Amino acid sequence: MTKINKAACIGGGVIGGAWAARFALAGIDVSIYDPHPEAERIIGEVMANAERAYGMLTMAPLPPKGKLTFVKSIEEAVRGADWIQESVPERVDLKRGVITQIDAAASPTALIGSSTSGIMPTDLQRDMKHPERMFVAHPYNPVYLLPLAELVGGEKTARATLEDAKAKLATIGMKGVIINKEIEAFVGDRLLEAVWREGLWLIKDDICDTETLDDVIRYSFGMRWAQMGMFETYRIAGGEAGMRHFIAQFGPCLSWPWTKLTDVVDLTDELVDKIANQSDAQSGARGIRELERIRDQNLVGIMHALKAGDDGRGWGAGKLLTEFEDYLWANAKKPEVDLGEVKPLKILDTKVSAAWVDYNGHMTEHRYLQVFGDTSDGVLRLIGVDLEYVRDGHSYYTVETHIRHLGEAKLGDALYTTCQILSSDEKRLQFFSTICNAQTNEPVATAEQLMLHVDSKAGKAVAAPAHVLDKVKALTEAHARLPMPEGAGRHVGQKR
Template identity: 60%
Template sequence: MQENLPRKAACIGGGVIGAGWVARLLLAGVDVSVFDPAPDAERVVREVLANAEHATARLISAPLPPQGTLSFASSIEAAVEGADFIQESVPERLDLKRRILGAIDAAAPADALIGSSTSGLLPTDLQAEMSHPGRLFVAHPFNPVYLLPLVELVAGGRTAPESMERAVALYGAIGMKPVVIRREIEAFVGDRLLEALWREALWLVNDDVATTEEIDDIIRYSFGLRWAQMGLFETYRIAGGEPGMRHFLAQFGPALKWPWTKLMDVPDLDDAFIEKIASQSDEQAQGRGVRTLERIRDDNLVGIIRALAAEQGGKGWGAGALLREHEARLRAAAEPAPAGEPLRLMEGEVDAAWIDYNGHMTESRYLQVFGETTDALLARIGAGADYVAGGRSFYTVETHIRHLSETKQGEAFHTTTQILGTDAKRIRVMHRFHGGDGTLRATAEQMLLHVDMGAGRASRATPEVLEAIAAIAGPQRALPIPPEAGRGISDLR
């Protein structure tokens, strides 16, 4: 996947969405040049990037590539020079976008892809003033771009099929879930669904049925939680009970003809109604600024996505499954440790939820991190999810953890692994947990036993896995045995 990353990207427009694209690309290791004539564009981009760095460090446990270089250009022409991918994110006005895309098209290298961030404008209309329309497509993300992985890709009437193929590969390489929309329609799919809910919400406020906060509470305490993992149709399939979707539609389908909705109408957005919504929204924010709200939102999204990553026996579900796949690609693409050195398998930032009543990282979270480090080692030797699906696995049969120093909330960390011994059925490993300053904070010694799950007993690992273990363990034999190896709990008797 890493070969699909652009060498250099240009982001034209540095607002909320544009800055999100900048952050997503930089954290994927891509150099980005930004053009936005707004006087505060650089400040906004750097503030959004800071939030993205905070969130990504807590979201992704695999080693990230070196961050790309950020630069700010004085013109579109300077920004797109040498870029093989351009993401346009200027305001949602057809005339403005056509003019900007025309300038990008005239200055960009001939083989550069051009994605337009629009919430509903048709790509065919956007192509109207381009000399090379075959490389233009819509790439509609969701905010925050650096955390939410979906991007809707829409081809215009003159978009080349190979441009769409390249776009799918490119967005996948930066950890996104590209969905190609089958037909060119106004507002695409995501915003059409959101628009229906938004219209109903406006009517409910207009008619004094509920306030903005009450409507948000109804969403976030109920179906919003369901949608995060299963979306709409699968949620309703479950609601149909054992007979599934057919029963659900038979039972609730007639309600669709009842006059419940004002779907095709909208309240008059006059000054009084706008002030009503705005004042309720201000009260709901409780004085918190936009960057604070973004940080709260990001922290919550990280927690939800990481929880989804732990589902389905560690394979993940929804956005969590995508995260695990992306982390596996990052580990595979990471610079390998020199032969004979401990492997660096996991890194991240200590989450607020990991802190105990003493104000430092609690012991259960060390076990979690060491367990995920073991998972990364098993994936490295070819004993990951596919291997388990084949009926074989390594079970952790013994663990000894030593806590050497406190680790605080927000601290960076990484883990390293040394293989202390192996045979055909066992691997003895020593994991180390290092703080951001490199100091050793904790260690875990583990014994892993290879098991034939169908037979329910220990067995020899496959030749391929044994060969992969030997390739790591052989050179590491020259390392000194850690002083904590083989240690037990001190005897106080």
């Protein structure tokens, strides 16, 4: 799969800064040009929120963070970049001029994407020397979390450019969708405009206030759309007869005088004040950065929920997250350890995120099991049991776990885990893991686990292959020289 080696962001506002964060957290160096005097501070705050969100989002090994470099000109920013993202204000003349400057200074093979939310790419590429590599890459805020980008070509855009952009976006955890024809506002904003317009009428006519309208969305169809979109949702609403039945049943409603979608509401000062005052009452007690963090935490939770599925691959944005994590694991630095080293293996470094804590601010019980599970995965990768191995139909399954809680892990605490192999044979692997506070090195929890090597297709325990057993044996023999860890062999309720 092709990847982005260096990115440039021209414009560092809400969208441009979030693009920079998305690139950097995927391990890509980013050059940024924005004449705003506080651009570096603003993007630094966006980056901090993005890092916090990624800490909640995935335990897959992110590559080393890309370097953000703030430069003094467009020419300096695009030098050496193979993906250039323009995110300047929505004015055709400004955007066209900036894109023409980018085109003149960039490598002829560099991709040039515009974050415009509605301007036709043909209008933007008018004065370019290499218009075939320019396209719209319209994202959604926050770009570092929401994975969609609408890819829209102009009259002179090569189809290969759009396909290349789609492939490259996948390597940073995004889903590029190619829109077949350019149209003002593309697809997403056309839909949003319809809902926004109707919403403005509902507020103007005092049908409801802004909080009620938002509640209607977020407690109902918003959740359906998050995982299945609109047409597949309505297909289900049609029952066993499917979409044809749904359209036959509800299609006539489209001609009823329900909507004001074809009427434009007059945004008078009075209406603007009404909306602003209701919005302040709804959300004004919280600052914008706090609202962004709450939004990010909620989005992470939704994506995690969508990772669950009968096939273990998830649905919607959750499935995409699973695929991105697979890519990260496949491209991560392979674990290296001295298999003859006589000390417990240090496996994992992590931090207690806001999504992990309960009402007391302590790490919740199931998160301990998650950290121990991630530690088990780390041990398995060390002995050669990686994703490819599992896809081939073999793995180790946990058959018994005993967890002891010895201390407290609180919000923001840095943790690490160690693992000691207690025993093994051709089918079994028994080990003892410890979660430690990284600042004090004190144990927070321990887990003793027994795993069986299985043929997942046959559904039974089988002997592991020689190349795995050789590594298991080396670790077991080395760790046999260690003292038995305190707490090993205990059962629940056993007296000390």
